Amino acid sequence: MRIALNARILQAPRTGIGHYVAELANALADEPDVELALFHGWGWSSDLPEAAMPGYSRLTPLLRQIPGAYQARRWLEQKRFDQGRSKTIDLYHEPSLWPLSFDGPTVITLHDLTHLHYPDTQPPSRLREIERRLADGVQRASLILTDSQYIADEAQAYFALPAERFVVAPLGVAARFHPREPEAINAVLKTHGVEAREYFLCVGTLEPRKNLTLALRAHALLPEAVRQGFPLLIAGMAGWQGEQFSDELRAALATGDVCLLGYLPDEALAQLLAGARALIFPSLYEGFGLPVLEAMASG
CATH class of the missing domain: 3.40.50.2000 (Glycogen Phosphorylase B;)
Incomplete structure (x- = not known):
């Protein structure tokens, strides 16, 4: 099976979702029946980036000040996503909120619904993009992964979707976290x-x-x-x-x-x-x- 994983978030310094994507990519790469293709926003690769993109932390705040920046970046990413697929993809996994357009089976990971409960904790431009795209992405997804039963229940009720569309996959912990003398x-x-x-x-x-x-x-x-x-x-x-x-x-x-x-x-x-x-x-x-x-x- 050839799986496409959107790994664009790995261009940034890794926080929770970034670690989730990195661990997921490493685990999928070890599966003998899986051929993994990583989409990193501007192209495709089979390797994880080892560090954040240089200047990322300075570039992101700047993009938030540009009108239409999210929409323009999204349009470019979709173009790159479509152009770079040299082989057939059997499954596309989007691990962060809303998926790119894809004509095959799509899995998304819905980590939380922060934008509903605490909209003031999101940059306004990002909040508008979430409100514009998330509902459609959830409806198009063949399967929705959540990190907890709580989020699965919230999403099921809010989006009026059947329970069988959700799979709860609790997160694990990396081996580096252990007691130390x-x-x-x-x-x-x-x-x-x-x-x-x-x-x-x-x-x-x-x-x-x-x-x-x-x-x-x-x-x-x-x-x-x-x-x-x-x-x-x-x-x-x-x-x-x-x-x-x-x-x-x-x-x-x-x-x-x-x-x-x-x-x-x-x-x-x-x-x-x-x-x-x-x-x-x-x-x-x-x-x-x-x-x-x-x-x-x-x-």
């Missing part, structure tokens, strides 16, 4: 000036849905000695409207009680998670919430 992670911890079990960790893109303002306020309510003894480390790249809590963040950073680590390599993040006193995860809404599972796997 303090001496095994000391080098990474020293880089960030902390000791094992003496810091709290937040993991998530700095954007409204992750609700990191709540974590900052909660940490600030702790007695001064506790704040200093257990700093709050925030690991994640800057996202849309990350500046919304910049005043509180700047104040917390000035005290030294909060540390902003930025986007970390996978292994460094896994080590930090294994050494944390606790994971702080105040997200407003998640379809699954991988960091919680990763924290449990890390002990």
Whole structure:
């Protein structure tokens, strides 16, 4: 079977859906009866990109300022998708919201319905595109994968689709997330000036849905000695409207009680998670919430 997987999201620094796509692609590539073709937005490949596209984090905010940018990019992607198919595709899998047009069987992964519950946590241009395309994509899909039964139930009710169109496939956890002895992670911890079990960790893109303002306020309510003894480390790249809590963040950073680590390599993040006193995860809404599972796997 020849499966086409839309892997365009792997051009960006990997967050939850990016890791999902990477793990899925690796697993499918190991299947003897599967020939995997990866579409990366501008062409086709059989290999996963090892890192984000250079300049991606600077380019994405710029695109949001250009009227019609989402529609123009979508039109170009569809052209490339159609032109680059040198062989017959038996199945097309779209792992992120709405599929490209395809005249054969299509599977989509619907991770959540954030745009319904918290539309103000989405860039307006992206929200308009979701509202324009998602319902049609869901109706066209032969099968809809969800990460949890909760999202399957929500989607089934909202889109008025039969239960047999949905398959719940709970997410797994990468092997790098496991308990570690303090001496095994000391080098990474020293880089960030902390000791094992003496810091709290937040993991998530700095954007409204992750609700990191709540974590900052909660940490600030702790007695001064506790704040200093257990700093709050925030690991994640800057996202849309990350500046919304910049005043509180700047104040917390000035005290030294909060540390902003930025986007970390996978292994460094896994080590930090294994050494944390606790994971702080105040997200407003998640379809699954991988960091919680990763924290449990890390002990």
